[in-house]
Amino acid sequence: MDINTVTEVLRPRARDEIAAARPGDAFLGGGTFLFSEPQPELRRLIDLSKLRWAPLSAGDAGLDIAATCTIAELHAFEAPAGWTAAALIGECCRAFLASFKVWNMATVGGNICLGLPAGPMISLAAALDASCVLWAGDGGERRLPVLDFVRGPRENALAPGELLRRIELPAAALARRFAFRRASLTPLGRSGVLVIGTLDRDGSLRLTVTAATRRPQRLDFPAPLDRAALAARLAAELPPALYYDDVHGRPDWRRHMTQLFAEEIRAELLGEAA
The missing domain is CATH 3.30.390.50 (CO dehydrogenase flavoprotein, C-terminal domain)
Incomplete structure (x- = not known):
């Protein structure tokens, strides 16, 4: 669906290029929800794809998932042998019951930010004690458990100008x-x-x-x-x-x-x- 109220699309390549928030802004990840229905309040899109965040990063501390990581990228992750609960990744990805087009465009961060009860990335993150890393417009950063971040259908804890940078799954939970x-x-x-x-x-x-x-x-x-x-x-x-x-x-x-x-x-x- 076209969003005919949008007059500007920004494509920052680094954090300091992300524009200060103003009314009518929306961050664009995969866009599978954003372009699925009318969004008459929108005037400007800030496309996060050019930031080129690494989709996944695994280490001793656990698994970091970029907000822009697609469902297809997450599903393809091969976990270390000791991460028994990493099999939940596949279970929750398949709970989307979506086409390959959606799998290759929909993002983990978008699903969590939308806050719908059936959001399977919310299920995965909540079950594995995930924390959300949030970037503020002034350059600050804060962490919030996903259980506190998701407040209800289409309601989350983002302050004006904040964006979800990544989701951290601790190794102990995995x-x-x-x-x-x-x-x-x-x-x-x-x-x-x-x-x-x-x-x-x-x-x-x-x-x-x-x-x-x-x-x-x-x-x-x-x-x-x-x-x-x-x-x-x-x-x-x-x-x-x-x-x-x-x-x-x-x-x-x-x-x-x-x-x-x-x-x-x-x-x-x-x-x-x-």
């Missing part, structure tokens, strides 16, 4: 065991419920709920954990009003499936019979 569950109302539909569990070496369990709720939710459970304790925590910390309501699932169905998947994950990771 080395955990994990379990993944996803449900949709149709075989090729958007995620209605997505629950990820990760298990630390000390036996503590982390559950991350996305798609079902308006914003990502994380529950931490020390070992041991039984069915009753899990059910009680879910009821207390994920009240009915928190569940999302749209054409991809009613809140009561999302709540039921979240509870079902959470129990399956608890049994799987703690070695009990499902």
Whole structure:
């Protein structure tokens, strides 16, 4: 879709060339959402592609993902053998259920900034304790857990003029065991419920709920954990009003499936019979 209100496109090649923010600005990554519907408020696009950020950087500290990294680039990443939970990357990329065109254009940062409950890069980042590195217009930088960065559908913690530079996944989280569950109302539909569990070496369990709720939710459970304790925590910390309501699932169905998947994950990771 053409955005006929845009009168200027900037293509900075370095951070100091990024223009000061003004009303009507938008940062352009892949553009798969930006060009998908009318954006009448936009007047200027700041194209990030010429900054040529390295899509991925792996090291002892973990994995850094540039905001401009495409889904295809992330899916092609080959993780070190010890990063067991890196298999979540493929699971979450495939949760897009998108065409190869979208895979090769959509960016990790764009999916996270959009904040939609079904955003699978939000699911991945939240489950693996990711931090968002944000660049301010005055040259400053700050870090924010993705759980705090995503505030709801199309709502995030970016201040005016800030942009998401990269997402950092710590090596400790990538080395955990994990379990993944996803449900949709149709075989090729958007995620209605997505629950990820990760298990630390000390036996503590982390559950991350996305798609079902308006914003990502994380529950931490020390070992041991039984069915009753899990059910009680879910009821207390994920009240009915928190569940999302749209054409991809009613809140009561999302709540039921979240509870079902959470129990399956608890049994799987703690070695009990499902």
